[in-house]
Amino acid sequence: MIEVSEQTINRIHAILAGVENADKKVLKPALTRGLMAGKTAAGKAVRQTYHISAGDFNSRGHMKYNSVSQGGDGIVGSIEYSGGVIPLIRFKVSPNTPKRKKTPSAAVLKASSLVKFGRENNVFVQQMKSGHIGIFERKQGGYSASRGSGQNKHTEKLKELLSPAVPQMVGNDEVMQTVEERVNEVINQRIIPGFVLL
Known part of the structure; x- marks a missing residue:
């Protein structure tokens, strides 16, 4: 699971304290951009961690970006990884x-x-x-x-003999750390004190 850091959340709340409809106008677009960047970062991180080519990884795995939505739990978005094992x-x-x-x-x-x-x-x-x-x-x-x-x-x-499945490779601790760092980085870039990037 990809998590937004507590530091990022606290920073966002402080910046958007006086912004009307902040969730819809700011948080949702920022999280959308963050997850899209995280999807790209995941594929790159897997190739940096494993001896696997982009072609083999992409042909045997699928990363699905689920659009960000607002519900009872607040703003929610996710990236799903599926795929089988690779020879x-x-x-x-x-x-x-x-x-x-x-x-x-x-x-x-x-x-x-x-x-x-x-x-x-x-x-x-x-x-x-x-x-x-x-x-x-x-x-x-x-x-x-x-x-x-x-x-x-x-x-x-x-x-x-086969390798770990695609979801297992993406779930590698180093890969997930890289993805989370990228997601948080993009969210922070989209929300700058005094100027909100829409």
Whole structure:
């Protein structure tokens, strides 16, 4: 949840104490501008925090800006984030193409170095028949008898490794702090003592 700081709220109340219809004329437009700026800041902050390109983030995530409205709880506005997980291969990985007997390394956060998967994890880069390249983990299956053959057949399953979902990345503490700072900054810029920007 994005919050307007108590300092900003107190400052606004002091500045607008004598302004008629302040909520409608000033607070609502200021919060609208602040949330719009916060939406932009969120995408930028995610890319600064995670090894993810703008194209991958935007194509797999959706940020919805809900217009500011006035109700019983006062002036309310929000930004909603939705989207699924992103294949780990879309982050910083090495190698990023299939290579025999090469165990991949990966990093999701920019603050982290590449970490190599242990051999016991049985992780590798593979291209599927569809052309999709991903980082997969081989899961051992069970044994089943083939009908009429009297022989056991061993099965294996491949599981693609994925990143956190888009809402989780946006909910990162550092990302949220950046967004809140930007929202408060814009609100303060829109309301200047002695001069209200409409």
